Each structure stands twice: as structure tokens, then as C-alpha cells.
Amino acid sequence: MEHHLMWNWPMIVYLFLAGLGAGALAVSGIVVLWDPAGEFRHRAALVARLGAFIGPLPVIIGTILLIYELGRPFRALNLFTSNFWFMFFNPSPMNWGSWFILFFCVFATVYALTFLPWKALLRGERGERLEARAERMRSPMAVICVPLAIAMAIYTAILLAAIPARPLWHTPVLWLLFTVSAISTGLSAIILVQRFMFRKPGAVRGAIRREDPAFRVSEYYLVSMKVLLIIAELVVIGLFIMFAHMTINSANFAVQVLLPGGELATTFWLGVILVGLLMPAFIEGFYLLRTAVLGHEFEWPYVINVSAPIAILFGGLMLRYVIVVGGQITGPIGI
Amino acid sequence: MSDKSDSAVSRRKFLKTVGQGTAAVATAGIAGGAMHAAANKPAADSGKKNTVQYGMLIDLRRCIGCQACTVACKAEADVPMGVARSWVEYVEKGRYPNAGRSFLPRLCNHCSEPHCVRVCPTGATYERPQDGLIVIDQGVCIGCLYCAHACPYGVRFLNPVTRFADKCDMCIHRIYKGLVPSCVNTCQGRARIFGDVNDPNSEIHKLIAKNPVSVTRETYGTQPNVYYIGLDTTDENTKKPGQYVRVTTNKANSPKRT
Numbered sequence: 001m002e003h004h005l006m007w008n009w010p011m012i013v014y015l016f017l018a019g020l021g022a023g024a025l026a027v028s029g030i031v032v033l034w035d036p037a038g039e040f041r042h043r044a045a046l047v048a049r050l051g052a053f054i055g056p057l058p059v060i061i062g063t064i065l066l067i068y069e070l071g072r073p074f075r076a077l078n079l080f081t082s083n084f085w086f087m088f089f090n091p092s093p094m095n096w097g098s099w100f101i102l103f104f105c106v107f108a109t110v111y112a113l114t115f116l117p118w119k120a121l122l123r124g125e126r127g128e129r130l131e132a133r134a135e136r137m138r139s140p141m142a143v144i145c146v147p148l149a150i151a152m153a154i155y156t157a158i159l160l161a162a163i164p165a166r167p168l169w170h171t172p173v174l175w176l177l178f179t180v181s182a183i184s185t186g187l188s189a190i191i192l193v194q195r196f197m198f199r200k201p202g203a204v205r206g207a208i209r210r211e212d213p214a215f216r217v218s219e220y221y222l223v224s225m226k227v228l229l230i231i232a233e234l235v236v237i238g239l240f241i242m243f244a245h246m247t248i249n250s251a252n253f254a255v256q257v258l259l260p261g262g263e264l265a266t267t268f269w270l271g272v273i274l275v276g277l278l279m280p281a282f283i284e285g286f287y288l289l290r291t292a293v294l295g296h297e298f299e300w301p302y303v304i305n306v307s308a309p310i311a312i313l314f315g316g317l318m319l320r321y322v323i324v325v326g327g328q329i330t331g332p333i334g335i
Numbered sequence: 336m337s338d339k340s341d342s343a344v345s346r347r348k349f350l351k352t353v354g355q356g357t358a359a360v361a362t363a364g365i366a367g368g369a370m371h372a373a374a375n376k377p378a379a380d381s382g383k384k385n386t387v388q389y390g391m392l393i394d395l396r397r398c399i400g401c402q403a404c405t406v407a408c409k410a411e412a413d414v415p416m417g418v419a420r421s422w423v424e425y426v427e428k429g430r431y432p433n434a435g436r437s438f439l440p441r442l443c444n445h446c447s448e449p450h451c452v453r454v455c456p457t458g459a460t461y462e463r464p465q466d467g468l469i470v471i472d473q474g475v476c477i478g479c480l481y482c483a484h485a486c487p488y489g490v491r492f493l494n495p496v497t498r499f500a501d502k503c504d505m506c507i508h509r510i511y512k513g514l515v516p517s518c519v520n521t522c523q524g525r526a527r528i529f530g531d532v533n534d535p536n537s538e539i540h541k542l543i544a545k546n547p548v549s550v551t552r553e554t555y556g557t558q559p560n561v562y563y564i565g566l567d568t569t570d571e572n573t574k575k576p577g578q579y580v581r582v583t584t585n586k587a588n589s590p591k592r593t
Contacts, residue, residue: 007480071493249554
């Protein structure tokens with residue numbers, strides 16, 4: 001059956017990219033704040049740097065898509081010209097979200113700038129001064145960016161979940177699902193970029209080299225975090241379906257599009273669950289357990305190292321697709 | 336007639352004033368709990384916020400499903416092809432000897448607790464305090480369609496010509512010149528009655544008081560102001576096993592009701 005979608009692919013891609021950017025930035029900020037002076041930061045400096053660089057870019061692209069989808073794109077600034085305090089007595093999630101996007105883009109860009117190698121870019125005293133200033137600003141910016149990133153990830157779900165007339169979206173676990181998915185896709189993007197950039201050992205001067213044991217250790221931590229997040233996401237998806245299925249009225253009817261026999265069942269079970277979650281979890285889990293249980297050194301084939309994050313990113317996009325489309329082709333039942 | 340209505344209004348005003356005075360004395364004298372109770376009490380008889388609340392009553396016993404209201408609305412509001420501000424759904428049910436068809440005209444319910452107004456990020460859609468109608472300020476709307484998702488009745492859409500959110504505005508340009516909305520004007524069976532729901536002397540108030548009326552999707556708590564007499568609640572999704580039900584929405588952009 002052909003459906004009329006009011007929110008189409010730009011919205012789906014936006015939700016995915018906003019989650020990805022927020023997740024990458026949250027990971028980066030948490031790594032920076034974990035141990036600002038100690039060894040961990042040095043070891044994971046690459047993760048923090050890549051996360052900071054990845055953070056703002058998808059959100060800016062997604063915001064452009066979002067504005068493109070508006071009926072009147074050139075009026076997007078109307079979201080900000082109305083009184084700032086308006087959002088406190090009419091708390092529309094989209095109004096809050098527009099401010100989150102604005103602050104996110106500004107602060108994430110500033111945060112990314114603190115990671116630029118200023119000393120290499122600007123020679124002389126000026127570069128050294130900027131480098132020192134950037135290093136001083138890094139932790140304070142991370143303090144601002146981590147809550148902003150988490151707020152951003154939650155807002156993308158609350159935007160959908162705030163509407164009672166869309167029973168598939170109107171569920172209290174949607175924010176958890178989107179936040180977990182955001183962090184796992186952000187982490188996957190970091191791992192993917194890290195792998196592409198360091199295909200040849202020593203590709204970036206001054207950074208940690210691939211043959212450096214620290215690189216391997218940080219990757220081990222990242223991948224184990226990712227597998228834990230995938231397991232968490234599976235649990236939350238289970239809760240999401242269970243909540244909807246146990247509801248007597250419209251939500252039960254709406255969730256049938258995801259269950260076997262529904263219109264989106266194939267996309268959901270193959271795209272999201274199998275390709276996006278189960279396959280990467282099993283493959284990565286195998287190599288992780290080999291290290292954790294048998295004590296082998298952590299290493300794996302390049303193909304798997306690249307394809308597992310791509311599968312997770314694909315699963316994240318498919319999750320947004322299934323939720324956004326499924327919410328729109330179902331609705332309140334009864335008259 | 337005017338004498339009678341004047342006295343009725345003044346009596347109502349008097350009772351209201353006395354009631355408010357009593358509440359004020361009670362809150363001043365006793366405690367916060369009393370104030371809370373007084374605040375929760377409905378302001379007027381119908382429980383709606385506004386003194387004037389325009390609404391519509393559709394007597395489905397008189398509706399013949401001719402779609403004249405749909406056409407009149409399209410002509411009056413210059414609604415482009417493919418979308419509609421008001422339309423009539425057909426519900427067919429039963430098997431041969433016991434078959435039946437009922438009609439359900441849809442339009443914006445001008446709810447007293449509108450979800451669309453709550454989610455609007457720019458404040459472009461709002462409830463007019465003077466008559467309780469929900470309108471869209473086309474100078475502010477950005478066309479994000481959040482309101483269209485939030486409406487449980489699916490009456491909002493993106494106008495493909497103006498690129499704004501659009502919906503029924505109860506023909507605001509007509510009713511303030513003393514006319515009735517275009518759909519009411521054109522209705523062949525006089526099934527549609529327009530008026531102030533809160534005015535005890537209006538035809539719509541009397542009909543609502545005398546007849547069993549229902550509203551659509553009441554469980555969403557929107558407090559709609561479009562009432563129906565003889566509403567057929569049959570739906571494809573809630574039919575009994577083995578029952579034949581077919582719903583035709585007659586709406587190009589949503590062939591299904593949900």
C-alpha cells in the first residue's frame with residue numbers, strides 16, 4: 001500500500017546523523033573528562049580527537065536536510081525569533097531541539113577546534129600560544145559538550161515520543177533506544193575513521209601509530225564498549241516491543257507493522273536486528289572473547305574490522321527508518 | 336425574546352459572580368487545598384475554558400454523504416488538489432440482508448485541549464481567546480508539520496501551494512460577517528449546525544443538551560468542539576471477527592483512516 005509520508009527521508013537521515021554526531025561527541029568528551037591529567041587520556045587521545053572532529057559535521061549536514069524538508073525553508077529562523085522564554089511556557093520538543101542544535105553546532109565546533117594541531121598549522125610563537133590555549137580549553141568545553149550531546153540524542157527521540165496521536169512513537173523507552181543507538185553509531189563511526197586513517201602504519205604524524213600497543217588497547221576498550229551497547233540496544237528494543245504489545249489499544253495495533261507479517265517486518269528483523277545488531281555483536285564478541293578468555297592478543301582481519309562498524313551504522317539508519325515510517329503509517333485506531 | 340435572554344444572561348452572570356466570590360472567600364479563609372479544588376472546577380457549564388466557544392454539531396441522521404460540504408469547503412478556502420480541509424468518510428458494513436452504510440463528516444474539531452498548539456515550535460498555531468477557534472498564523476508558520484503529526488484526527492496537512500500547515504478555520508472570515516461556515520451553508524440535509532457551544536440560547540447548545548451526542552477519539556483528552564448525533568463508531572481496526580467493514584476516507588493523501 002502506498003503511504004503518504006509527511007516526514008520523509010530527510011527526517012530519517014537527520015535523526016540518524018544527529019544521533020551519530022551526538023554519540024561521537026559524547027564519547028570524545030567522556031574520554032577527555034575520564035582522566036584529564038593521567039595516562040588514559042594519552043592512550044585514548046586519538047579516540048577523543050576523532051570523536052571531536054566527527055561530532056559537529058553530521059549534525060550540521062542533518063540540520064541542512066531538516067531545513068530542506070520544511071515547508072518554508074527560509075523561515076527556519078522563526079524558531080529563534082520568537083521569544084526565548086516561549087519554550088518554557090510552551091515546551092514544544094522541536095523548540096527545545098532547535099536551541100539544542102544551535103548550541104550543539106557552536107560548542108561542538110569550538111570543541112573540535114581545540115583538537116587541531118595548532119603548533120603544526122601555525123609556525124612560531126603564535127602556534128604555540130594557540131596550542132596551549134586549546135589544551136586549556138579542552139576540558140571545560142568537554143564539560144559543556146557531553147550534556148549537550150546527550151540532550152541532543154535524547155531530544156531526537158522526544159521529538160517523536162511527545163505525540164500521543166502516533167502510538168508507535170508515544171512510548172517512554174524511545175529515548176533510551178535512540179540514545180543507546182546514538183552512542184553505538186557514534187562509536188562505530190570513530191572506529192571506522194580510525195581504521196581508515198591508520199590503514200598504513202604511521203599515516204598521521206605525531207599521532208599514535210597502528211603498531212603501537214596503546215592503539216590496540218584503546219581499540220579493545222572501544223569494541224568491548226560497543227558490544228555492550230549492542231546488547232543494551234537489543235534489550236531496549238525488546239522492551240520497546242513488549243511495552244507496545246502489552247498496551248491494549250492503539251500501540252498494540254501500531255507495533256504489528258514491526259512484528260512478523262507487518263509491512264516493515266522484513267526491514268526491521270533483517271536490517272535492524274540481524275545486520276545491525278546480531279551480526280556485529282557475534283563477530284566482535286568472538287574476537288573479544290578470544291582475548292578476554294583465551295588471552296590471545298587482540299587483533300582481527302581488516303575486513304571484519306571495517307565491516308562491523310559499517311553494519312552498525314546501517315542498522316542505526318534502518319532503525320530510524322523503521323521508527324519514522326512505522327509511526328506514520330499507523331495511527332490511532334477507532335474513529 | 337430579547338428580554339428573556341437578557342434576564343437569563345444576567346442570572347448566569349450573577350450566579351457566576353456569587354460563585355467566584357464564595358471561592359475567593361473560601362481560599363482566603365481556609366487553605367491551599369480549597370484553592371486547588373476551586374481552580375479545578377470548570378468555569379462554565381460545559382467545562383470549557385472560553386466564554387465563547389464556537390463549535391459544530393453534525394446530525395448524522397440527516398447526513399446523506401453527498402460531499403457538498405467537501406466541495407463548498409474547497410471552493411471557499413481555495414484548497415488545492417490532493418488535500419482537503421473537510422471531507423466525508425463512508426463506512427459500509429454487514430452482509431446482504433443486513434447491510435448498511437453510514438457517513439462521517441470530518442473537520443477540525445477546534446479542541447479545547449489542542450495537541451497541535453502544544454507542539455508548535457514557533458507559536459504559529461494558537462487558540463483564539465475570544466472564540467476558542469484554533470487558527471494558524473501564516474506569517475510565522477515554518478511548515479514543519481509537527482502539528483499534523485500531533486493531531487489525532489489527521490485534519491492538518493501541508494498546503495502544496497502556500498507551503499504552510501493548513502486546516503479548517505471554521506470560515507472565520509464568514510462567521511465574523513454574520514454568516515455561517517460554508518459547509519453549514521451548503522449542507523443539503525441541514526445536518527450541520529454551527530454556533531456558540533457555551534451560549535445557552537444558541538441552537539447548538541440546546542441540541543447538544545437535548546440529544547445524546549458524541550465526539551471522535553475522546554480518549555485522547557482533546558475535548559473536541561465538533562459534536563455528532565448518531566455517530567457510528569464502527570472501524571476497520573476494531574471490528575468483530577467475521578464482520579464485514581469497509582471504510583472509504585475519500586481523502587487522496589490518506590486512504591486509511593489512521
